Amino acid sequence: MTESAVHPALWPAPYASGAVDATVTVPGSKSVTNRALVLAALAAEPGWLRRPLRSRDTLLMAEALRAMGVGIEEGVGPDGSGEAWRIIPSGLHGPATVDVGNAGTVMRFLPPVAALANGPIRFDGDPRSYERPLGAVITALRTLGARIDDDGRGALPLTVFGGGALDGGVVEIDASSSSQFVSALLLSAPRFNLGVEVRHTGPTLPSLPHIRMTVDMLRSIGAQVDTPESGGEANVWRVAPGALLGRDLTVEPDLSNAQPFLAAALITGGRVTVPNWPTHTTQPGDALREIFTAMGGTYELTDGGLTFTGTGTVHGIDWDLSEVGELTPGIAAVAALADSPSTLRGVAHLRLHETDRLAALTQEINGLGGDVTETADGLHIRPRALHGGTFHTYDDHRMATAGSILGLVVRDVRIENVGTTAKTLPDFPQMWSDMLAGN
Numbered sequence: 321m322t323e324s325a326v327h328p329a330l331w332p333a334p335y336a337s338g339a340v341d342a343t344v345t346v347p348g349s350k351s352v353t354n355r356a357l358v359l360a361a362l363a364a365e366p367g368w369l370r371r372p373l374r375s376r377d378t379l380l381m382a383e384a385l386r387a388m389g390v391g392i393e394e395g396v397g398p399d400g401s402g403e404a405w406r407i408i409p410s411g412l413h414g415p416a417t418v419d420v421g422n423a424g425t426v427m428r429f430l431p432p433v434a435a436l437a438n439g440p441i442r443f444d445g446d447p448r449s450y451e452r453p454l455g456a457v458i459t460a461l462r463t464l465g466a467r468i469d470d471d472g473r474g475a476l477p478l479t480v481f482g483g484g485a486l487d488g489g490v491v492e493i494d495a496s497s498s499s500q501f502v503s504a505l506l507l508s509a510p511r512f513n514l515g516v517e518v519r520h521t522g523p524t525l526p527s528l529p530h531i532r533m534t535v536d537m538l539r540s541i542g543a544q545v546d547t548p549e550s551g552g553e554a555n556v557w558r559v560a561p562g563a564l565l566g567r568d569l570t571v572e573p574d575l576s577n578a579q580p581f582l583a584a585a586l587i588t589g590g591r592v593t594v595p596n597w598p599t600h601t602t603q604p605g606d607a608l609r610e611i612f613t614a615m616g617g618t619y620e621l622t623d624g625g626l627t628f629t630g631t632g633t634v635h636g637i638d639w640d641l642s643e644v645g646e647l648t649p650g651i652a653a654v655a656a657l658a659d660s661p662s663t664l665r666g667v668a669h670l671r672l673h674e675t676d677r678l679a680a681l682t683q684e685i686n687g688l689g690g691d692v693t694e695t696a697d698g699l700h701i702r703p704r705a706l707h708g709g710t711f712h713t714y715d716d717h718r719m720a721t722a723g724s725i726l727g728l729v730v731r732d733v734r735i736e737n738v739g740t741t742a743k744t745l746p747d748f749p750q751m752w753s754d755m756l757a758g759n
């Protein structure tokens with residue numbers, strides 16, 4: 321009997337018998353969808369969100385906002401095209417319970433929203449959510465006037481006793497373990513009485529494009545934001561108090577979720593087109609054009625989308641991934657198949673993601689015969705011939721997609737709990753099969 325028959329949660333990763341050639345329509349961005357939901361919930365008037373991502377993380381965000389009184393209704397959008405959510409803000413209130421799952425965006429972005437609500441809002445989530453850092457947000461919110469009960473560990477579970485308003489003001493925060501701390505405080509700040517001045521005091525700051533995404537989205541609905549990039553002080557962001565407009569926003573495809581499909585083109589010497597690739601974006605996944613080109617592919621960005629073409633030969637890279645940390649698992653998988661070693665740097669904070677991603681990638685790639693070592697802030701990957709085996713995923717969607725990339729060119733790779741991809745890409749197994757079928 322095969323191991324996958326004994327253990328139904330083992331998914332035989334499809335093997336590519338040749339070069340892939342497919343067009344893959346990628347669903348909406350998790351990061352844009354969850355920011356848009358929060359901002360629309362805080363706005364002074366109803367708004368529309370078109371082509372929202374519907375995945376575990378975004379449905380948890382929508383459910384949490386509904387629990388606090390926000391209307392989120394299914395609709396077809398004002399021009400009659402595309403699926404959409406109509407978001408109707410209302411007086412935020414408790415009592416309510418928020419299940420954050422293991423969504424960093426939900427566990428970090430919503431406590432400030434809860435502080436603006438009237439009544440107690442209880443936050444709980446998956447076991448891993450208890451281990452992910454939140455203390456800096458809790459302390460900052462207390463400094464800004466919020467009342468929060470937690471167990472003193474600086475993590476979930478906790479209860480925010482919303483007072484219906486928050487003073488706001490100046491706050492120092494060490495966001496070296498997650499950019500989401502800064503984004504969390506900025507997103508709700510237009511509704512704080514004094515707005516906010518966030519001063520990051522830590523040694524490093526990961527995922528800067530995600531902070532730019534927060535700032536851009538705030539500005540696009542009428543908030544006034546000063547940033548280091550707009551001539552302000554380094555590591556200081558200011559948001560003025562003010563009303564937010566209701567908007568009609570179409571969500572871009574999730575470029576980080578496009579990664580496994582582009583990787584498939586790169587490692588099989590094939591070609592994959594992702595329609596609707598934005599020409600301007602704050603999504604970190606846009607950096608894949610440069611990174612995967614350095615690893616041996618070529619791309620063309622046209623009105624039809626991004627077409628990525630590989631030769632089947634992959635080169636190692638030495639790269640600082642601090643701005644684009646969420647791309648690390650997929651890059652590590654590709655690097656394990658390269659013709660030279662790779663060093664991936666600047667991503668120590670990945671130890672605090674869905675799982676300890678540096679440990680998990682090391683363990684699982686080595687489990688297939690690879691030679692990966694952890695460094696203080698990343699991975700060193702020396703490619704070796706790999707063999708089949710079980711690729712454990714630790715409830716991490718990006719581990720599941722990383723293992724699937726390897727399974728394209730290594731026979732008999734079995735992915736444990738591929739369903740964990742539902743966090744941000746529920747249709748992944750079907751999309752992967754469709755890609756191989758050339759659809």
Ligand SMILES: O=C(O)C1=C[C@@H](OP(=O)(O)O)[C@@H](O)[C@H](O)C1
Pocket residue numbers: 350351352424425497498499500503526527530645646669
């Ligand atoms: O704000 C966001 O939407 C995100 C910020 C990043 O978090 P970290 O700064 O914690 O890496 C990123 O890894 C995560 O997937 C999404």
Ligand SMILES: C=C(OP(=O)(O)O)C(=O)O
Pocket residue numbers: 422423424425646673674718744
């Ligand atoms: C780090 C990630 O997610 P989260 O939003 O839960 O932090 C991720 O999607 O890679």
